[in-house]
Amino acid sequence: MLDKTKKQADLYRMVMPDHLCPYGLKSKWLLERKGFEVNDHHLKTREETDAFQEKHNVETTPQTFINGERIGGYDDLRDRFTGYDKDADDKTYTPVIVIFAVCTLMALAVSWFVFGTIFNIRTIEWFAAFSMTVLAIQKLKDVESFSTMFLNYDLLARQWVPYGYLYALGEAAAGILMIAGGIFGVVGAPIALFIGTVGAASVFTAVYIDKRELKCACVGGNSNVPLGFVSLTENLVMMAMGVWMLVK
Structure with a gap:
């Protein structure tokens, strides 16, 4: 009782x-x-x-x-x-924040294991490469949904639909090659530079020129992450990594 x-x-x-x-x-x-x-x-x-x-x-x-x-x-x-009442259509940055936070910790852990310190240029490189790879996994787990959402704003995919599928593969390949570093990083650099440049131009055009309110495909299809600063930053980081790996 x-x-x-x-x-x-x-x-x-x-x-x-x-x-x-x-x-x-x-x-x-x-x-x-x-x-x-x-x-x-x-x-x-x-x-x-x-x-x-x-x-x-x-x-x-x-x-x-x-x-x-x-x-x-x-x-x-x-x-x-x-008081938590989540609307399925509510916009959120939580998926991106979680991915970046975990990738930061991964980069710090690997740097500590390899160099005995977290203060190393490779820590930053690994963070960027881990982030690219994990974001690619998010896209590839349902590449059909990703490519459909991607077509809403990507300039190249709108002209050539297969690019919506190849983008995620290219991001994964570039990230993995940059994790390895050395000559592999040099091979991955042009891929990151190309898709980052096209992506940055596409996001900038859609958000800041056309003033469109769209959801970002950066963490895969059917996400509620708003297209804007975060997705632009993702592409700018890929561009920066591409240039860095080529000139360092």
Whole structure:
């Protein structure tokens, strides 16, 4: 029996031999983290689940009730406690920030391992090369979606559609070659310089001349990263790396 002096919640979630609802687990964890004692009701069959949904006129589970009031699913519960209500169409820089932060740490770690210090020119080179490679992975994991979004603004891809597919491969190749350095970096430099120059011109034209509000394909298709400063910076870094590898 639940202690009436504590905050209490009723949670109905699917717990079946072949399915344990992840959102149900997250709802239980969130409720407990907020100090609730949870009356955890398991829906153990499809029939139980269907009957519950019909009774409460809901289409999904889990469902949380607090003091008899139906709060809803996990997203509703999270919104209730944290005010976090993410719109699927909201613009965000989070994917790019995460990639750059991780690539920075990777570059520092490799520099420390190789040179025993993080203060080395190769640290900067590795950061740029790691970033290019990881961004390329984001594009290549769904190159069809990337190429479609890319066609919204890239000047060369609009003239020659296959470039939308080759861009991600070129970015990956240039990044990997620059990680290796030496003669490999010299081979990768023209690739980075070419795609960076075309990319920078395309972004500058779309954003700062045509004043278009577009989403950037820099972290792959279907992203909500706005086209603008970040995507322009990505291409300028590739240009700079291309020039640096050729002249150093």
